[in-house]
Amino acid sequence: MEKGVNPSGKSGGPLIRLADVTKVYPLPAGDVTAIDHLSLEVEHGDFVAVMGVSGSGKSTLLNLIGCLDVPTSGDLFLNGVNIRNLADDPLTELRRDTIGFVFQQFNLIPLLTAYENVEFPLILSQGRDGGPGPGEIANRCRAVLSSVGLDESLATHTPSELSGGQQQRVAIARALVNDPDILLCDEPTGNLDTRTGTTIMELLAEMNRAGKTIIMVTHDQRVAGYARRRIELVDGRLA
Amino acid sequence: MILFDYARRNIRLHWFRSFLAVIGIVIGVVAISSMGVLGNSLVLSISDSLTTVGDTIVVYPQSGAGPMGGGGGGTTSFQITQRQVDQITRAVGTNLVIPVHTGADRVIMGKENQAVSLYGMDPADIPEILELEDGIFLRSTTGAMAGKRLAEEFDLNVGSTVVIGEDGERVRIVGILKERGIGFDINPDYALVVSDRWFESTYGEEGYNMVVVKVEDLEEIDAVKTAIEDALNRRTDVVTVLDTRAILQTILDAFNNISTFTTAIGGISLIVAGVSILNVMMMSVTERTREIGIIRSIGAKRREVMRIFLYEALVLGLIGAGIGGVLSFGGAFLAVSVMLQSTTYLFVPSSLVYILYGMLFGIGTSLLSGLYPAWRAANLNPIEALRHD
Numbered sequence: 001m002e003k004g005v006n007p008s009g010k011s012g013g014p015l016i017r018l019a020d021v022t023k024v025y026p027l028p029a030g031d032v033t034a035i036d037h038l039s040l041e042v043e044h045g046d047f048v049a050v051m052g053v054s055g056s057g058k059s060t061l062l063n064l065i066g067c068l069d070v071p072t073s074g075d076l077f078l079n080g081v082n083i084r085n086l087a088d089d090p091l092t093e094l095r096r097d098t099i100g101f102v103f104q105q106f107n108l109i110p111l112l113t114a115y116e117n118v119e120f121p122l123i124l125s126q127g128r129d130g131g132p133g134p135g136e137i138a139n140r141c142r143a144v145l146s147s148v149g150l151d152e153s154l155a156t157h158t159p160s161e162l163s164g165g166q167q168q169r170v171a172i173a174r175a176l177v178n179d180p181d182i183l184l185c186d187e188p189t190g191n192l193d194t195r196t197g198t199t200i201m202e203l204l205a206e207m208n209r210a211g212k213t214i215i216m217v218t219h220d221q222r223v224a225g226y227a228r229r230r231i232e233l234v235d236g237r238l239a
Numbered sequence: 240m241i242l243f244d245y246a247r248r249n250i251r252l253h254w255f256r257s258f259l260a261v262i263g264i265v266i267g268v269v270a271i272s273s274m275g276v277l278g279n280s281l282v283l284s285i286s287d288s289l290t291t292v293g294d295t296i297v298v299y300p301q302s303g304a305g306p307m308g309g310g311g312g313g314t315t316s317f318q319i320t321q322r323q324v325d326q327i328t329r330a331v332g333t334n335l336v337i338p339v340h341t342g343a344d345r346v347i348m349g350k351e352n353q354a355v356s357l358y359g360m361d362p363a364d365i366p367e368i369l370e371l372e373d374g375i376f377l378r379s380t381t382g383a384m385a386g387k388r389l390a391e392e393f394d395l396n397v398g399s400t401v402v403i404g405e406d407g408e409r410v411r412i413v414g415i416l417k418e419r420g421i422g423f424d425i426n427p428d429y430a431l432v433v434s435d436r437w438f439e440s441t442y443g444e445e446g447y448n449m450v451v452v453k454v455e456d457l458e459e460i461d462a463v464k465t466a467i468e469d470a471l472n473r474r475t476d477v478v479t480v481l482d483t484r485a486i487l488q489t490i491l492d493a494f495n496n497i498s499t500f501t502t503a504i505g506g507i508s509l510i511v512a513g514v515s516i517l518n519v520m521m522m523s524v525t526e527r528t529r530e531i532g533i534i535r536s537i538g539a540k541r542r543e544v545m546r547i548f549l550y551e552a553l554v555l556g557l558i559g560a561g562i563g564g565v566l567s568f569g570g571a572f573l574a575v576s577v578m579l580q581s582t583t584y585l586f587v588p589s590s591l592v593y594i595l596y597g598m599l600f601g602i603g604t605s606l607l608s609g610l611y612p613a614w615r616a617a618n619l620n621p622i623e624a625l626r627h628d
Contacts, residue, residue: 068536068621089540096538107533107625111248121537123242174537 013080015181015213016042016065021074023060023236034060036236037074042215044181047208049227050217057236058217059186065215066099066184067091079181096125100175102204104187106167108159114170115141115155121178140177148173148203165196172203176212183207185216189223201226242543246550249523257555260519263512264559264601269567270505272597276571278498279593280584285487294457295424296464297486298327298450298471299479318446319478323471327450330470331463334454337364338447339425340438346431347402348393355389356430357403359438367453369427373397374414380436383410386428387418403431404441423486424451460484509600513608516555520548520612531616532624545617552609559605560598567594 023035034057042048050058063069064076067083070091075082078098083091101107108117118141125131132140145155148169159167168188175183185204189197205226208214218224232239250257300317319338328336340359345352362377365384374397377384383403385395390412395401399412410433418428439445452467454460464480471478481489524531531544539547571594575585584590 063622066536068625092535092538092540095536101536103625107529107536109245109530109533111245111252120534124538124540124543178538 013077014041015044015046015079016040016215017075017077018064019075019077021064021071021076023057023064023069024072034236035064035071038237039074040231040238042213044213045208045211047205047214047226047228048216049224049230050215050233051219051224051230052233052239053219056233058233060236061233062184062186062215062217065182066101067094096121097178098181100178100180100183102168102171102175102183102185102188104190106159106164106171106191108167108170108174110159113156113158114150114162114166115145117159117170118145118173118177121174125178141173144173144177145170147176163196164192165200168192168196168200169203172200172207176207181213183212183214185214187218187220188216189218189220197223242547243550243554246547247554249527249551250554253519253523256519256522257558260512260515261555261559261562263508263515264556264605265563265566267505267509267512267604268560268563268597268601269570270501270508270597271600272564272567272594273570273574274498274501274505275593275596276567276585276590277574277578278494279590280571280575280579281494282491283584283587283590284579284581285490294454294460296452296454296460296467296480296482297424298452298467299481300446300448301476301479318444318448319450320446323478324447324450326470327452327467330466331452331454332466334452334459334463335364335367337361337368337451337453338435339449339451340435340442340444341425341448342438342442342444344404346404347407348395348399351393353393356426357438358425358427358430358432359435360432361435365432368424368451369419369432370417372415372417374412376414377432377434378413380434381410382413382434384414384416384427384432385412386416386430386432388428389430390415392429401431403433406441408441410437423481423483424449505597509604512559512601513604516552516605516608517612519555520552520609521615523551524548524612524616527616528619528624528627531619532621532627535619535621536625541617545613548613548616549606549609552605552613553602555609556602556605560601563601564594564598567597 018038018040021035021038022033025032025034036057038057038061050061052058060069064071065078067078067086068091070076070086071084075084077083078094081094083094086094095101108114109120112120119137122132122137122140126133126137142152145152150166150169150173154162154166159170162170168191172188183204188204189200192200201223204214204216208228214227216223216227224230298319300319324336324338337360340357342357342359343354344357346355362379366376369384372387374384383401389395395412395415397412397414400409401412402408403410410431416427416432419426420428452463454463460482464482467478467480534544534547571590572582572585575582
């Protein structure tokens with residue numbers, strides 16, 4: 001992928017660049033403009049908290065950067081690649097290789113164990129050029145599970161047998177296992193009690209110190225305090 | 240193979256509805272494959288008998304006894320006259336013509352009194368189509384020969400005496416015939432063979448019930464058949480001329496009708512199974528919409544999502560085909576044992592391959608039904624899927 005073309009990504013420009021991006025959802029009741037001519041740059045290693053009331057366009061922004069959706073107009077560059085005109089497969093490859101998602105609801109696959117949930121993205125990239133072999137998969141899963149502080153004995157448990165904090169650790173491990181450039185977090189502490197939320201935020205801050213670029217949607221001021229930079233959206237525009 | 244394992248676990252989670260969906264596949268596989276095996280065994284066993292009588296043409300009186308009516312009785316009004324026999328003899332040239340009386344009568348053998356098939360033939364003709372196991376061939380008008388199975392069942396030996404008919408004529412068994420199997424001309428295994436003169440004087444019959452023509456050169460069969468028909472059926476059809484292949488064809492046609500019917504049931508069952516698998520898979524897709532959103536967001540391509548659901552259909556198909564395969568082997572074993580009294584032809588590759596066909600049909604149906612749900616799953620919008628509860 002583009003990682004190969006531009007290995008560090010640091011040589012040319014920002015990691016993420018939005019140039020006059022607009023996202024319009026056509027609805028029967030009339031078009032809804034979720035993102036309105038937004039321009040934004042995020043550098044490598046940054047930690048951005050995206051704030052705003054509900055309906056302000058936070059989630060849409062996250063979905064666009066996360067390659068789950070493409071802009072209606074304007075350009076969005078990830079590592080210098082404009083995603084606007086990409087087809088479904090290359091967008092999916094970007095999600096797999098460049099982006100890690102952490103959700104409010106943890107979104108682990110209920111039928112798979114903690115270990116298998118973490119393994120899943122690696123399995124998806126297995127057998128491709130530069131994809132991991134079976135031995136490497138096992139090593140990376142173990143390494144990433146220990147880096148998020150999940151006890152090894154919990155690896156064989158299914159999500160329903162884990163606490164919220166443990167599930168979120170597994171989710172973060174899953175997001176990190178493909179060594180993505182960007183970690184996208186959507187209210188990562190929204191479903192956790194304050195104390196567990198704090199430990200998760202400390203984990204994310206530690207990942208950021210280790211070099212991960214993080215973009216986090218939240219409306220919790222205290223959580224936003226962990227970020228290096230805050231932006232606030234109002235009606236799809238920067239406030 | 241985590242994707243496969245993942246599909247397998249989902250089926251286990253919903254094992255009951257999966258099981259219901261699989262039943263249809265099982266029935267379809269059993270119907271298709273056991274019919275195939277039975278049909279093939281039947282063809283093989285008939286073909287085997289055919290080689291021993293493949294050079295035979297049988298002439299029946301029109302609308303008289305059919306090919307299987309050999310023991311029909313001596314009272315039928317449709318018979319082949321001596322004049323017609325002479326016509327046949329002239330028509331077939333050097334080929335051997337054997338006129339046969341058929342009938343049945345009560346026979347006392349030891350303490351048993353039993354209805355037994357009787358064949359009346361010229362003693363000179365008997366060695367031409369039958370083989371001797373014990374004793375001697377019939378030489379005079381008196382005396383009888385017993386079929387092997389009749390002799391075994393009623394403990395008849397050379398020298399035994401049986402009493403034939405109400406008049407109670409005592410007849411001595413002079414010879415036991417070799418077992419012949421199912422024949423298309425005559426079936427003497429469970430019958431008594433007597434001389435034509437004795438038969439005619441006892442039952443007061445002049446006409447014959449059938450005429451067997453042994454053809455020397457197999458290539459000539461069609462020509463001989465045509466010659467007989469030309470000679471006898473000039474104005475109206477007075478005789479039916481069958482060669483063994485035609486008889487085989489009649490049996491196979493009858494079987495094919497049954498087979499078509501059963502296969503149709505199998506086909507319908509597979510369609511129903513397909514619909515219920517489609518239903519189960521659609522439920523699965525709806526229930527797992529959010530899960531599909533998750534795996535799409537972490538980098539599963541459309542075709543990978545499709546593969547997960549096709550694996551699920553495949554697992555259902557494999558289970559159905561597996562159970563169906565085992566059951567159809569049992570079913571075919573039972574059907575063949577009952578219908579052919581022998582399982583010799585069941586354990587040959589050309590029969591067993593039908594079980595494989597049936598199983599492949601089952602798996603194919605399952606995959607086909609999984610196609611649409613899998614496509615639906617693969618084409619869900621990831622964002623909307625993630626929002627789904």
